[in-house]
Amino acid sequence: MSQRSGKTTKSIDWITLTVFFSLLIIGWLMLYAAVYDSKIPYAYLDFNSPIGKQTVWVGIALVSFVIVYAIDWQFWNTFAFPIYGAAIFLLILVLIIGTEIKGARSWFSFGGVSFQPSEIAKFATAIAVSGFLSSYKSDIRTKNSMLISFGLIALPMFFILLQPDAGSALIFLSFFILFYRRGLSPLIYILGFSVAAIFIGSLVFEPHIVVLAVALIGLGTLIYNIGETWKSALIYFVIAAFSILLYVRDLYWYGMGLVAVATMVYAYLMFQERQFRTLTLVLPAILFSALLAFGSALTFENLLEPHQQDRINVWLRPEKSDPRGARYNIIQSKLAIGSGGVQGKGFLKGDMTNLNYVPEQTTDFIFSTVGEEQGFIGSFGVIFLFTLLIVRIVIIAERAKNIFIQNYAYCIAGVFFIHFFINIGMALGIMPVIGIPLPFLSKGGSALLGFTIMIAVLLRMDMARFR
Numbered sequence: 001m002s003q004r005s006g007k008t009t010k011s012i013d014w015i016t017l018t019v020f021f022s023l024l025i026i027g028w029l030m031l032y033a034a035v036y037d038s039k040i041p042y043a044y045l046d047f048n049s050p051i052g053k054q055t056v057w058v059g060i061a062l063v064s065f066v067i068v069y070a071i072d073w074q075f076w077n078t079f080a081f082p083i084y085g086a087a088i089f090l091l092i093l094v095l096i097i098g099t100e101i102k103g104a105r106s107w108f109s110f111g112g113v114s115f116q117p118s119e120i121a122k123f124a125t126a127i128a129v130s131g132f133l134s135s136y137k138s139d140i141r142t143k144n145s146m147l148i149s150f151g152l153i154a155l156p157m158f159f160i161l162l163q164p165d166a167g168s169a170l171i172f173l174s175f176f177i178l179f180y181r182r183g184l185s186p187l188i189y190i191l192g193f194s195v196a197a198i199f200i201g202s203l204v205f206e207p208h209i210v211v212l213a214v215a216l217i218g219l220g221t222l223i224y225n226i227g228e229t230w231k232s233a234l235i236y237f238v239i240a241a242f243s244i245l246l247y248v249r250d251l252y253w254y255g256m257g258l259v260a261v262a263t264m265v266y267a268y269l270m271f272q273e274r275q276f277r278t279l280t281l282v283l284p285a286i287l288f289s290a291l292l293a294f295g296s297a298l299t300f301e302n303l304l305e306p307h308q309q310d311r312i313n314v315w316l317r318p319e320k321s322d323p324r325g326a327r328y329n330i331i332q333s334k335l336a337i338g339s340g341g342v343q344g345k346g347f348l349k350g351d352m353t354n355l356n357y358v359p360e361q362t363t364d365f366i367f368s369t370v371g372e373e374q375g376f377i378g379s380f381g382v383i384f385l386f387t388l389l390i391v392r393i394v395i396i397a398e399r400a401k402n403i404f405i406q407n408y409a410y411c412i413a414g415v416f417f418i419h420f421f422i423n424i425g426m427a428l429g430i431m432p433v434i435g436i437p438l439p440f441l442s443k444g445g446s447a448l449l450g451f452t453i454m455i456a457v458l459l460r461m462d463m464a465r466f467r
Helices: 014-034 050-069 074-078 080-099 117-133 143-161 166-181 186-204 207-224 227-249 252-272 276-302 306-316 327-340 367-400 403-428 445-466
Strands: 002-004 007-009 099-101 103-111 114-115
Touching: 002 186, 014 050, 014 367, 014 445, 074 080, 074 186, 074 367, 080 103, 080 117, 080 143, 099 367, 099 445, 103 117, 103 403, 114 445, 117 227, 117 403, 117 445, 143 166, 143 445, 166 276, 186 207, 186 276, 186 306, 207 227, 207 252, 227 252, 327 367, 327 403, 367 403, 367 445
Parallel strands: none
Antiparallel strands: 002 007, 099 103, 103 114
16 A cells, blocks of 8 residues: 555555466466477367366456456355355265266366365355354354354365365364464364374374373473472483383383383372362373374274375385385475476476376476476475465455454465465475365366465455555
8 A cells, every 4th residue: 555645545465466376377387387298289279188178277267366356355254154055065965966086076077177166165164264253242262152163164074074085174174273363272272283293103103102202291291390390300300211211121011110100109299289280181181192192003004994094104104105106106206306406407398297207297296397397496486485475365364454354364374375385295295195286286177266266355355454
């Protein structure tokens, strides 16, 4: 906003708009490179080819951007729940009459065109959650509001998991970024991260190692709350050192017994001092963690399907996965990215891209095309653009004068962050391969349309600050 001659000039957020168009153009170019055939250089004019279909979707997205931007932002607040209801209806309908592709019934197909309702459900859920939490009667810190907010994201997750599409369902957890901004207790996040850490730790290491580590943390908490700091630290160090030494000597149960006895002693001392709150937190946490650690291992071995085990092994235990099977995609993706060097091989000159060495390169592993052809510089540029986009969305959220607009901005900031972080992490082998597209770059009309609508609505909402 600028002021000239005493008049206020309204202006769209040009930085966000420029980043959006930049990613849109880069995405089209990278897809063209990923499917390029020197014998058919103008394949983008063939609307039956992959790049031709994506060209059509880019056109549809741009037209949709203009139409959506022309709609007053209050429309989305007013009709948030009817739109959310329509999205849920589509998620149910796709389970009944949808087309099954790669084992998931996630698509409507008609006339050679496929549409994935889960992409629109992300936007619909964003405005529904934003609308609910902007009501004067709602407060995420109260039990009722918290349960309703959780229910709004759990419902689409449930139907998407039935398809099954775990990757798309995972995205809905991004709305917890908004919940945190609205004041949801940090203890819930600590609990969530702890559960994830125990689950991952029980697979990377042995479950009993995780149990010993958690027990030592719990014991340390009890000892710390007893009294004198230096004595407490010395006692804890001795017990921890002996228990670890016994474990190294293959005497795990003796070490665990030592920790258990020490925990009971200090629990009794705390009971005498009437520190009931600490006891009721620490002791159940140790027990729950032990059950979760062993339960995670048993679930992995006995309940997960082989292909689900492969995905987790590729991520957490690559030595147990087949380099010519489940791990092949990631190996090829990392080789393609690494071969690009600093400057890259040049547009349309990526050997691994041209020879289709990287499976799913137009969707899950589109970033490998960026890495091979544009190198570190190009890869950094794409990461910078996504980071800038997310930062601008947060800026828009914080300068918003309306709580609904602020809520919505944080919702889509979370959606873009999770997509960006996990997809690039998949290409680099540091995140599990769960089929999450890279916004504006991965092939897919439904996702492109959904992301475009999110940005168009946000930019329109941002104009409300001039009123």
